[in-house]
Amino acid sequence: MSDSAEPLSSLRRALGLLRRVGAADAGGIRLKDLAEQAGCSQPTAHRALQDFAAEGFVEQTGKRYRLALDFFVLAARAGHADGLRDLAKPVLLRLSATLTDTIFLLVRNGYDAVCLDRIEGPFPIRSFTGDIGGKVPLGLGQGSLAILAHLPEAEREAVIRFNVPRLLDRGFLDEAALRVALQAARAQGWVNLNTGLIPGMAGLGVPVFDAQGRAVAALSVGTLADRLRPERLPGVVAILRAEAATLGAMLNPFDTALRHPSRSLSSLS
Template sequence: MSDVSTATGGVARVFALIRALAEVQAEGGRVTKLARSVGLTQATVHRLLAQLVAEGVVEQDERSKRYRLSLDFFALAAQAGNPGGLRSLCRPALLRLCGSLGDTIFLLARSGFDAVCLDRAEGPFPIRSFTGDVGGRIALGVGQGALAILAFLPEAEREEVIRFNLSRVREYGVYDEVYLRTEVERTRAQGYAGRNTGLLEGMAGVAVPVLDREGRAVAALSVGTLSDRLNAERLPTVVELLKREAAALTPRIHPFDATLRRPAQSLAAGELPASAARIVPGERGDGLG
């Protein structure tokens, strides 16, 4: 057998193994099961896995000994399929919404139990938000954008976040478990989060979730404005524009975009303004963003 055919066969085996790993990514794969899936001996699969681990594209859980595709693998896929990432993908939508509505538009992305402000398009009115500027973060459930993300997580994840964040959201004085769960259900029923929280007089906001292709909330588009600009007559128009932009983003979201896993790390240090520090409860703004 020639060197070329040997190399080709080796590549085919590696990609067969990668595809098998992708099918069991959630729970991870054992050598025995992976070997059956790709039709190779356990010794061969073990050797290939060791090489992939050494390259950093596969990782092994120390406790379960199961193998999964690593974050580095997803980062490589993201670079190939969506070079600009979520922030660049959403930037035109932010600019269109800001231009159409004349208000400040925020892009928030989920980061564990928090929401991170990835971007904002500044309107003419002075607006404060829980997340501050780009790079700021807030607990999921606090503020319209973070609430929209929380409400449209899968139920098990949503419950986990609520349990973890309950003590954090209580710091803001107007939140308790009943209030938070009521707001989550209201948001799910309406398809958007939007009401004047009363934390800063004269301010209001509304947000819609940005869903991936599986219907999971990965981000939110949020409007921050003066309360008299978000009255009952104008609110449906604002919500419709937000939903339209969010729906257009869904099929374009790359499932391997590393931003969806580590949004804060997608922001270059030089891009963060001095005002990007997190706003603590004693300095809180209007609950927007």
């Protein structure tokens, strides 16, 4: 779709290859296919992959390439902008211990929410967010919705415009239903939308505000529907909100601007 004949630097072309390697499924990708997808010659792709491999970013088994462990290790240090993950760790541990459910820490990243950390509860949970490093469109899932609901109006509208088709693709709310849900979320300050999209599962999300009052993150709980019945729900809400307030109070005053909201999706579509 979006071609735009601006010539990219060789570095960016190479990083594009790396992205595609990452996008390939666990089995890896063959040189031929990679070169074809990326629209470069095989020798070019080959040389880049050799370099990536020499740096430990990519590994090759047989004739398939995939992202290597060193890459994983390096990236574990990423996204530490304000040290949110470290700050939040004790909060998550407390929540996990108190509620004995699965706890998520989500942060906003452009049009998406990213799972920065997650502490597993005793019940096997299915969630949209997936595991640590997983990404969902803002608006899908309780925590993600909590963030979206509390963004400044202009930004929120921009995200909605961008995400509605993505949500529809995933069989989720249409725009009208989304707006109702957002309205409700804003009114009560937390999200308990039970869409029944994942049978037997339920969740609860609350926004985390930074010092400027921006919804930069969310805490959420994912559990069995049974465990969020009316008699338990209010207590869980109260605990979550209290911890969200604690976490928000610890956030550093500076920075936290929105950064590359644009390219977020452009590269892999």
